[in-house]
Amino acid sequence: MHILPELYARLNHLRRPPPEEGSSEASSFSHSIPPWDKGRGTLTPDGARDCCSAIVVVVVVVVVLVVIVVVVLVVVVGGGGGGVGVVLVVVAVVVVVVVVVVVVVVVVVVVVVVSIVVVVVLVVVVVVVVVVVVVVIVVVVVVVVIIVVVVVVIVVYCYNIWPYNNSDNNINIIIVNSSNNKWVENYPKYISIKLSRCVARHNRQV
Structure with a gap:
């Protein structure tokens, strides 16, 4: 909720006209400008720090998600199965929901704190990371399926199976x-x- 006062301050600042140059109000007015308004189109050190932190958070969360998904695929598809597999699938779904919420919150915070240019860059980075994660998951699924098919073919066609x-x-x-x-x-x-x-x-x- 601490963002609301900043938004109100920014709206009030945009509503009132700038003071005349050389007046006493002009100096105090320049100090009251929020960091995102000082030099539009540029990124302040605070904004850069927040942007880097947001990117690190998103990357770490995506990496954790990839690890969990790979473990679930190995356990469920690779033969672990049973109750453990079901529990891991449920955990993976919960983690996906949490990741989506975290990414949305991070993007909203970045939109409020940094400039539009940095937001576009961050969105591009997130999209690239998501595409890479999807490709990795697809590759893992294909490899696991190929391994399972090869094992089945070897057992069924290369050996005799007698009841x-x-x-x-x-x-x-x-x-x-x-x-x-x-x-x-x-x-x-x-x-x-x-x-x-x-x-x-x-x-x-x-």
């Missing part, structure tokens, strides 16, 4: 070498996985 213990929702599968029917080296004797009821009914080679 070992047929049941309604849980079966154990044995991975054997397709050429000599021997256990695959460096693999456990069987891998327990959950399959759907319809898949579990097929008691034959996949």
Whole structure:
């Protein structure tokens, strides 16, 4: 709420006409001009400091958001799943909302404190950072999807998968070498996985 008095002071300053040069009121009038009015189109040291602080805040928040999104993608898509994955997704959504609010507040403060030129520069920087973040997220998603597809293809097409213990929702599968029917080296004797009821009914080679 401390911004309101400054806005009122600025409005009052714009409403009253400037005093005549050489009068006693002229010297006090020049000292009462707010920093953003001293030399329009230029940036005061205070404004530059505030602008740099705003940029640093936005960049740090965006970096934290990228880290959280990458962790969520690795856990959920990479196989972590379960309750932990759901919790992380909820946390990521909350963080996105908080980031949007923080960015809006920072932009509003910058608009009040600094000149229009600096605001345009800051908006360009924010847009560039957001574009880079989106590109990074897309690349991470594509890489994770490619890895998952490659693993599935290797397991399904390069090895024979035999049902070992047929049941309604849980079966154990044995991975054997397709050429000599021997256990695959460096693999456990069987891998327990959950399959759907319809898949579990097929008691034959996949």
